[in-house]
Amino acid sequence: MSSNETLLEPNERVLSTLNPDGSRRWLKPKPSPGTFRAARRIVAYLLIVVFSALPWITINGKPAMLLDVVHREFTFFGKTFLPTDTLLLALLLIILFIVIFLVTALFGRVWCGWACPQTVYLEFLYRPIEFLLEGTPGKRKPRKFVGLRKVLRIVIYLVISLHLSQTFISYFVGAHNLADWIWGSPADHPAAFIFVAVTTGLMMFDFTYFREQVCCVVCPYARMQSALLDEDSLIVTYDKNRGEPRGKKRKQTGDVQLPVLGDCIDCTMCVQTCPTGIDIRDGLQLECIGCAQCIDACNTVMDKIGRAPNLIKYSSERVIKGGKAHLIRPRIIIYPLILLVVLGAFVYMLSTKAPADVLLIRGQGNPFTTVVERQEVSNSVTVRVTNRTNAPVTYLLEIVSPEGARIDGFTPMEVDSNANEKRNFRIIAPFAEFDDGEVQAVVRLFDESGSFEIEKPFKLLGPMSMPKPQGDQP
Numbered sequence: 001m002s003s004n005e006t007l008l009e010p011n012e013r014v015l016s017t018l019n020p021d022g023s024r025r026w027l028k029p030k031p032s033p034g035t036f037r038a039a040r041r042i043v044a045y046l047l048i049v050v051f052s053a054l055p056w057i058t059i060n061g062k063p064a065m066l067l068d069v070v071h072r073e074f075t076f077f078g079k080t081f082l083p084t085d086t087l088l089l090a091l092l093l094i095i096l097f098i099v100i101f102l103v104t105a106l107f108g109r110v111w112c113g114w115a116c117p118q119t120v121y122l123e124f125l126y127r128p129i130e131f132l133l134e135g136t137p138g139k140r141k142p143r144k145f146v147g148l149r150k151v152l153r154i155v156i157y158l159v160i161s162l163h164l165s166q167t168f169i170s171y172f173v174g175a176h177n178l179a180d181w182i183w184g185s186p187a188d189h190p191a192a193f194i195f196v197a198v199t200t201g202l203m204m205f206d207f208t209y210f211r212e213q214v215c216c217v218v219c220p221y222a223r224m225q226s227a228l229l230d231e232d233s234l235i236v237t238y239d240k241n242r243g244e245p246r247g248k249k250r251k252q253t254g255d256v257q258l259p260v261l262g263d264c265i266d267c268t269m270c271v272q273t274c275p276t277g278i279d280i281r282d283g284l285q286l287e288c289i290g291c292a293q294c295i296d297a298c299n300t301v302m303d304k305i306g307r308a309p310n311l312i313k314y315s316s317e318r319v320i321k322g323g324k325a326h327l328i329r330p331r332i333i334i335y336p337l338i339l340l341v342v343l344g345a346f347v348y349m350l351s352t353k354a355p356a357d358v359l360l361i362r363g364q365g366n367p368f369t370t371v372v373e374r375q376e377v378s379n380s381v382t383v384r385v386t387n388r389t390n391a392p393v394t395y396l397l398e399i400v401s402p403e404g405a406r407i408d409g410f411t412p413m414e415v416d417s418n419a420n421e422k423r424n425f426r427i428i429a430p431f432a433e434f435d436d437g438e439v440q441a442v443v444r445l446f447d448e449s450g451s452f453e454i455e456k457p458f459k460l461l462g463p464m465s466m467p468k469p470q471g472d473q474p
Ligand code: SF4
Pocket: 238, 243, 246, 263, 264, 265, 266, 267, 268, 269, 270, 271, 281, 297, 298, 301, 311, 312
């Protein structure tokens, strides 16, 4: 666009972090101490401890959480799910979504303001470091050593981002593995090294530059709000009835009649503290992450001017419009009901899951060979066993039917915990048992201790007829 072309300015605000000319509106939210801030700080530090410690905790000898994408194994609180557990994993995902729907319908964006890693780390780690070294908005530190303090901030950010990305990757490769790799050469584990370097770079970009843009323009959860919230969901709201008409109180002079004002003195403290740069007095907005900083800011103002607190508060749209709160409503009944059904199915499937998955596969090449002298048919078979227990197990195999059949070439299989092994063998059966070129065989697989056994059917293939052995011919 040439410099003399005029920009078309939007009729209304498009985004809280966008100036009318399209440039970024940089936000410098003021900290607002208060009850909610103190509570959020406790929650945030607890979550940081949990996030950092979880990959190191073991339950039943397994990590509390390990998302081993390479081997397609997912461990949650000591229970490992394998690629064959597609249905269980799908149920787990459905449970997660229903919980998100239910929590959002009840408590609005409580996740965003109180527990999302973006908010937790930005508001309670990165930003406090910036305030400590460079001062808070409106109260910047003296200019002495300003450059040095900036560099120090970046160095500290880098160390935290590196730690964060290492913690993040430990959820995928295991904390103990990662600890070993850290002391080795990057050339031994180039993929992990590149992953940590890229993640550290992304975190630096996010927490030093991008910040609130994640919540305002990137996060898909914000976009789902209109569908997930209803008029009774708990949200941060401004009490218009009480606050309006807003304005600064003026002293009565002469006979001029001053307008009757509401409790909002239009000090804009709620706007100045908002980490996404919105004015909650304009109503519920996409960018509001429900962090309650505006509540703390306004309560401090109300306290100073001697008015009742909670001009801005956690409430629902219905209540703020003068209606009655409805806790019981269709979605609050339907979501838990669906959750109960899915959870029940999940628990049932989990508790009835066999300690081993067994699969019999036909061998490659010729489906069968015949031994004319003994009037027998040999089928090549592969057995694949997945051990789902927490210890290595040795498995044995025997044939149940047909009469006179035997197994050849199978040796006991030792399978590690949550690993799978394959073994080729042959089932040799008398031709007399075959009918129309096939017969149903049953194979029993069991473990050495006798605590597990399973019978599997397998169709043996054979010829429609078999020549008699040479000596038997007339
Ligand atoms: S902080 Fe409270 S009084 Fe000040 S502008 Fe916001 S709502 Fe009004």
